[in-house]
Amino acid sequence: MKRFVITVAFVLGTCNMTSAEAKQGIGLEETISIATKEFPGTVIEAEIEDGIYEIKIRTNNGEMVKLKIDPKDGSIIRKGKIVKGSSKGFSKP
Numbered sequence: 001m002k003r004f005v006i007t008v009a010f011v012l013g014t015c016n017m018t019s020a021e022a023k024q025g026i027g028l029e030e031t032i033s034i035a036t037k038e039f040p041g042t043v044i045e046a047e048i049e050d051g052i053y054e055i056k057i058r059t060n061n062g063e064m065v066k067l068k069i070d071p072k073d074g075s076i077i078r079k080g081k082i083v084k085g086s087s088k089g090f091s092k093p
Contacts, residue, residue, distance in 0.1 A: 025072040031055065034074050039065045052077065 026034075031053045032043055041059035048054075053069040064082040069075070 026074045028053070030074060031069050031071070034069060034076070035067045038067065038076065038079065041065075056082065 028046060032046060032055060035055040035057060036043065039057045039059050041057045043055060044058055044064070045056040046053065048071070051071065053067075053071055055067045055069065057065050057067070059065060065079065066082050067079045068077040070077055
């Protein structure tokens with residue numbers, strides 16, 4: 001399994017887009033923009049896992065949410081509240 005964890009410094013744009021991101025379509029900055037438009041708040045974690053962006057956000061009302069975003073076109077594949085004790089980290093749709 002291929003997994004890259006991106007630190008807050010990277011999220012804030014202090015590093016350049018990787019060649020893998022460039023090949024995939026949209027970069028991290030655009031992905032974060034898409035995620036925070038859907039759930040305004042603070043990005044806690046951003047990573048690429050199995051070729052899909054995963055973004056965790058603490059929303060302005062204090063909830064934790066997780067989004068999976070397609071790196072080719074920026075479409076939101078899955079979104080939901082993070083539920084403690086859930087192995088998948090998503091609430092039921």
